[in-house]
Amino acid sequence: METKKQIVSSTPEPTIRRLPMYLSYLKNFLSDGREYISAPHIASDLRIDATTRTKDLAYIGISGKPKIGYSVPVLINYLEEFLGYNRNDLAFLVGAGNLGTALLKYEGFKNTGLRIVAAFDNDTRKIGGKIGGVEILPIDKLRNMIERMHIAIGIITTPEGVAQSIADMMIGWGIKAIWNFTPAIIKAPEGIFVENTSIYSNLAVIINKIQNQ
Amino acid sequence: METKKQIVSSTPEPTIRRLPMYLSYLKNFLSDGREYISAPHIASDLRIDATTRTKDLAYIGISGKPKIGYSVPVLINYLEEFLGYNRNDLAFLVGAGNLGTALLKYEGFKNTGLRIVAAFDNDTRKIGGKIGGVEILPIDKLRNMIERMHIAIGIITTPEGVAQSIADMMIGWGIKAIWNFTPAIIKAPEGIFVENTSIYSNLAVIINKIQNQ
DNA sequence: TTTTAATAAAGAATTATTTCTTTATTAAAA
DNA sequence: TTTTAATAAAGAAATAATTCTTTATTAAAA
Numbered sequence: 001m002e003t004k005k006q007i008v009s010s011t012p013e014p015t016i017r018r019l020p021m022y023l024s025y026l027k028n029f030l031s032d033g034r035e036y037i038s039a040p041h042i043a044s045d046l047r048i049d050a051t052t053r054t055k056d057l058a059y060i061g062i063s064g065k066p067k068i069g070y071s072v073p074v075l076i077n078y079l080e081e082f083l084g085y086n087r088n089d090l091a092f093l094v095g096a097g098n099l100g101t102a103l104l105k106y107e108g109f110k111n112t113g114l115r116i117v118a119a120f121d122n123d124t125r126k127i128g129g130k131i132g133g134v135e136i137l138p139i140d141k142l143r144n145m146i147e148r149m150h151i152a153i154g155i156i157t158t159p160e161g162v163a164q165s166i167a168d169m170m171i172g173w174g175i176k177a178i179w180n181f182t183p184a185i186i187k188a189p190e191g192i193f194v195e196n197t198s199i200y201s202n203l204a205v206i207i208n209k210i211q212n213q
Numbered sequence: 214m215e216t217k218k219q220i221v222s223s224t225p226e227p228t229i230r231r232l233p234m235y236l237s238y239l240k241n242f243l244s245d246g247r248e249y250i251s252a253p254h255i256a257s258d259l260r261i262d263a264t265t266r267t268k269d270l271a272y273i274g275i276s277g278k279p280k281i282g283y284s285v286p287v288l289i290n291y292l293e294e295f296l297g298y299n300r301n302d303l304a305f306l307v308g309a310g311n312l313g314t315a316l317l318k319y320e321g322f323k324n325t326g327l328r329i330v331a332a333f334d335n336d337t338r339k340i341g342g343k344i345g346g347v348e349i350l351p352i353d354k355l356r357n358m359i360e361r362m363h364i365a366i367g368i369i370t371t372p373e374g375v376a377q378s379i380a381d382m383m384i385g386w387g388i389k390a391i392w393n394f395t396p397a398i399i400k401a402p403e404g405i406f407v408e409n410t411s412i413y414s415n416l417a418v419i420i421n422k423i424q425n426q
Numbered sequence: 427t428t429t430t431a432a433t434a435a436a437g438a439a440t441t442a443t444t445t446c447t448t449t450a451t452t453a454a455a456a
Numbered sequence: 457t458t459t460t461a462a463t464a465a466a467g468a469a470a471t472a473a474t475t476c477t478t479t480a481t482t483a484a485a486a
Contacts, residue, residue, distance in 0.1 A: 017417065024373075045400070047400075054465075063464070066465090067451080067452050067453045083420060083421075102310075102311035102312040108413070153423070193422045197410070198234070199321065199410070201230040201233055203322075204232055210389065227472090252433075279435090279482050280483045281432090281433075281483070
């Protein structure tokens with residue numbers, strides 16, 4: 001008869017997923033030189049109901065002025081703060097293949113507060129080199145590095161087959177969150193957060209839409 | 214006073230997003246040589262409530278046998294059929310940079326029914342060559358190719374700044390669905406489906422979880 | 427056979443999310 | 457000032473999705 005109810009009242013995940021979209025949109029808007037923006041305006045451009053958007057912004061603690069709207073720069077600041085772009089979250093990446101390379105070279109992370117501080121691979125031709133300015137180290141250095149640097153985030157871009165064993169190692173050595181880009185289903189103990197970026201899930205939605213006209 | 218209610222009763226999107234996960238899991242399970250699997254078994258491995266899973270499977274039209282469970286090969290067939298893996302959906306990809314290259318080389322698509330038949334870029338060093346067996350063509354060939362081959366899916370892996378203009382072109386020439394890997398917010402007319410694979414959204418969820426312990 | 431236990435299916439309840447409706451606020455116009 | 461219109465905020469309702477509960481099914485054991 002335990003109470004399972006979580007009294008967290010945290011921001012809904014759909015809201016969190018929308019926030020980066022607002023941010024991107026607002027930065028474009030600002031670069032056009034306009035300083036205030038209204039909810040209906042954002043809503044129609046982003047094809048999201050105006051109320052949904054208002055509530056999303058209320059979650060991050062910002063309010064607008066009637067007859068005027070929201071101050072775009074203030075909105076951007078709040079969003080960046082909320083999204084942790086002013087933090088400095090360190091991550092390791094394992095698997096410097098095509099996808100891993102793409103992430104290591106990804107300019108977009110520069111603004112986000114996420115910093116990939118090292119990458120690991122077992123290909124001796126890659127080890128010792130750098131990709132996107134990040135050093136490639138042998139897998140057997142992983143343990144020591146995680147423990148020494150207190151890295152919280154582990155990014156897995158390995159082949160599917162080894163993803164779980166990499167995750168197990170990472171978790172055992174202190175990683176708190178895993179960002180899994182493989183199709184593997186990562187099993188992790190309570191308290192370890194696993195976020196999957198699944199190409200297949202996205203593809204499934206597209207194909208389903210096409211199949212049903 | 215129009216009726217907005219859509220009486221489609223289609224499969225819920227969360228369900229569709231989970232299906233590839235089931236498929237991956239079941240293929241592993243099958244390779245272990247076991248032929249039947251029960252709902253509670255899948256559920257506990259995948260950390261999804263057993264009822265949710267049963268309903269997911271009911272959507273795709275498969276039922277299990279009491280006391281036995283589901284036949285794994287049958288389940289796999291149904292899933293692959295439902296997910297369109299037996300179809301042959303053709304796609305073009307625009308932007309053969311790091312991410313584009315990763316997708317072109319992605320072995321995983323081989324089983325999915327999605328075939329990227331050509332890629333487009335404006336880098337003359339890439340044009341004429343092949344990546345992952347796919348030819349790289351100049352952007353100005355895009356129109357003719359879309360119209361001639363009746364391609365339905367356009368994948369955008371360009372820099373953010375040009376994503377909308379590429380989308381506009383694709384849509385104008387007959388593309389029905391856009392898979393956008395850039396952070397740009399693609400505006401598209403009614404009837405054109407846009408699926409975003411947003412690195413930022415996934416990152417936002419991770420950072421939010423870490424911030425709240 | 428009959429009973430039992432594992433299991434699926436159906437339905438109800440709950441929770442989460444979105445959308446709709448009303449009310450309050452306020453800058454600008456009269 | 458006072459009024460108006462654009463807007464946000466708050467609350468209610470509707471919808472969607474998940475989880476819980478009960479019922480039905482059936483292979484295997486007794």
